[in-house]
Amino acid sequence: MNNQTLAAKDFITVGLFTALLFVVEFACGMLGYLHPYVVASYVILIPLVGAIPMMLFYSKVEKFGMITIMSILLAIIMFVTGMGYLGAPLIILSGLIADLIAKSGNYKSFRKTVLSYGIFSLWVCANYFPVIVSAKAYREDLLSGGFSAEYCDALFRAINTKTILILVILCFVFGCIGAFLGKAVVKKHFEKAGIV
Amino acid sequence: MDTTITLKIPHIHLDPRTKLFMVFVVSSIVLMTATTPLAWVLRIMITLVPLLLLFSEGRGISALCFGLLYTVALLLMKFFLSTQSTGVVMALLTGYCGIVVQFLPAMITAWYLIRTTQIGEFLSAMQKMHIPDGLAISLAVLMRFFPTIKEEYGGIRDAMKMRGIMLGGGHASKMIEYRLIPLLFSCVSIGDELSAAAITRGLGGNKKRSSATELKLTGIDLLLMALFAILAVAFIIAKYL
Known part of the structure; x- marks a missing residue:
């Protein structure tokens, strides 16, 4: 079992959990249309809820590359669902760093897992990237795309160059908190059932 | 020709590569909002193609649901809502219609790809593209x-x-x-x-896999790829020029 190259089984695991993570993201994403402030609170919601499938995923990761591939898949999904390609390099970068951190703990150390998941969660922030980089054009696009002016104003009040740092930190922190939460859930349900 | 044939839709099965290309084009267009009437027309045309293809693959019900959702959102947005709309319900409705009109085309195309492509086919196409x-x-x-x-x-x-x-x-x-x-x-x-x-x-495994289904780009594949390429270029021109 100490084979370091990824086998078909690993790729299947990656695909499966990416699908689950996307479902979580999508469900949370739907809430964003209630109010733009909810869009900003993705940094709290998604890392927390996503931690449950992700901690299960981390318990199955044994080799380098799985987390990176997951981030590539996420970047592809984000593109296909219309979130743009600007955030893609950031998503993949956060995945790669997360993978390296987890690797340094040999994919066993829980402390490294927490840190790794915190970094991995930053992919949520990567989706704000187009909002910040091309704020003005994005606003025009939203307005002509049928979003109300009120929504746009609130959106840019919540997400701009000043708040992004706070959002990134929040994202990281809630990623770490989520890791503990997810671990507890996994322990409660899956370890008892003998799945992990 | 007998009378029952009028409702029969020709069965079109596309190559996965064509579908992937369509997904790519639609996703790129979804990034850009339509600003001029011409761009709107192009956008709607691009949405119609995967819907019709869904029909032709015998997925009429999901095509109908998608189509209905898209039409309702589009009509609501054009006739009842504006950027000045305020209030909770209106803002909510604007938001949801916005997202549906904006992102549904990508969803439809992706759903079309997912529902009508067999895994074997897909892997074989990926292999041919050297992924x-x-x-x-x-x-x-x-x-x-x-x-x-x-x-x-x-x-x-x-x-x-x-x-x-x-x-x-x-x-x-x-x-x-x-x-x-x-x-x-x-x-x-x-x-x-x-x-x-x-x-x-x-x-x-280490060996190169063979595939039971042989993939071949047919005339209709090339036709659709060309159509989508033209639509994409036309959309960009309509938006920026």
Whole structure:
């Protein structure tokens, strides 16, 4: 079992959990249309809820590359669902760093897992990237795309160059908190059932 | 020709590469909002093609649902809502119509790709495009899993309804837990079965895999690719010039 190259089984695991993570993201994403402030609170919601499938995923990761591939898949999904390609390099970068951190703990150390998941969660922030980089054009696009002016104003009040740092930190922190939460859930349900 | 044939829609089965190209084009266009009437027309045309293709593959019901949703959102947006609309309900409606009109075309195309492509076909297409095997397998599983998750979730929702655990009743954390955990359980076991099946079929071996279905770009594939390329270029011109 100490084979370091990824086998078909690993790729299947990656695909499966990416699908689950996307479902979580999508469900949370739907809430964003209630109010733009909810869009900003993705940094709290998604890392927390996503931690449950992700901690299960981390318990199955044994080799380098799985987390990176997951981030590539996420970047592809984000593109296909219309979130743009600007955030893609950031998503993949956060995945790669997360993978390296987890690797340094040999994919066993829980402390490294927490840190790794915190970094991995930053992919949520990567989706704000187009909002910040091309704020003005994005606003025009939203307005002509049928979003109300009120929504746009609130959106840019919540997400701009000043708040992004706070959002990134929040994202990281809630990623770490989520890791503990997810671990507890996994322990409660899956370890008892003998799945992990 | 007899009379019953009038309702029959020709069956068009496209090459996965054509579908991937369509997904790529639609996703790129979805990034840009339509600003001029011409751009709107192009956008709607691009949405219609995958809808018709869904019909032709015998997925009429989902095509109808998608089409209806898109039309309603489009009409609401054009005639009832404006950027000046205020108030909670209006803002909500504007938001939802906005997202539907904006992103649904990408969803339809992606759904079309997912529902009408067999895994074997997809992997063979990936191989022909020289995508690394690992990425191709992950992508194939990812794609295949959305319908599965939908089905599994339906079952779980029914079960929870019977137990009286419903949306809005009780705690949010409980709601998440009672839905997500069973979903994870069933998905993990399906994943295990899938790996076993995949390994039996020689996935992940060192040899180059052969495929039972031979992929070939036919005339209709080329026609659709050309159509989408033209539509994309026309859309960009209509938006920026």
